[in-house]
Amino acid sequence: GAVVSQHPSWVICKSGTSVKIECRSLDFQATTMFWYRQFPKQSLMLMATSNEGSKATYEQGVEKDKFLINHASLTLSTLTVTSAHPEDSSFYICSATGRDNEQFFGPGTRLTVL
Amino acid sequence: AQSVTQLDSHVSVSEGTPVLLRCNYSSSYSPSLFWYVQHPNKGLQLLLKYTSAATLVKGINGFEAEFKKSETSFHLTKPSAHMSDAAEYFCVVSDRRRGGKLIFGQGTELSVKP
Numbered sequence: 001g002a003v004v005s006q007h008p009s010w011v012i013c014k015s016g017t018s019v020k021i022e023c024r025s026l027d028f029q030a031t032t033m034f035w036y037r038q039f040p041k042q043s044l045m046l047m048a049t050s051n052e053g054s055k056a057t058y059e060q061g062v063e064k065d066k067f068l069i070n071h072a073s074l075t076l077s078t079l080t081v082t083s084a085h086p087e088d089s090s091f092y093i094c095s096a097t098g099r100d101n102e103q104f105f106g107p108g109t110r111l112t113v114l
Numbered sequence: 115a116q117s118v119t120q121l122d123s124h125v126s127v128s129e130g131t132p133v134l135l136r137c138n139y140s141s142s143y144s145p146s147l148f149w150y151v152q153h154p155n156k157g158l159q160l161l162l163k164y165t166s167a168a169t170l171v172k173g174i175n176g177f178e179a180e181f182k183k184s185e186t187s188f189h190l191t192k193p194s195a196h197m198s199d200a201a202e203y204f205c206v207v208s209d210r211r212r213g214g215k216l217i218f219g220q221g222t223e224l225s226v227k228p
Contacts, residue, residue, distance in 0.1 A: 043221045044216075045218075046215060102163075108156065
């Protein structure tokens, strides 16, 4: 149990386009989902906390208009990178909170912006 | 504020020898601590967690960690390394005062030589 999926697993896009990444909790309901960003050989950096039915809470330094987060249901949160640029290329990982507030992580999405 | 420091960015061991990955934490109250493993281009897998129960925590794949309050440490150990243990390991503390947000250490890359 407690499986979290992400789609797509990788995406390549042109500079200026927008990319949507989905995060789903497959066998449990998650009131809270988290979005992280990881640069090569670095640790995970929390970008935002996504709560079902309310606006996401962004960490300091993360542009909310750049990284749009929607948490429309208890099993789905989406991250849209708007007007992507090469510096947005990164590994994006989501997690969903299950029982006892344990976080279960998705497999990640590799974004490459040309 | 809570934080974790992983003392080694890279550890190299020979197959069959013990593994020690060091982590120190800083917390103004009793912390929840975790070790996660990440294989290349993959999401994170929980190895073990400490939540104020037994100080010696056993996890998956033969890993264990000991919570030492006097030393503010939570080192990860394994008696005998396997080639499949080669990965990135993260020591993580949960900030309960911030909705359970996870604060990641910098990561330790474990290499296992044949």
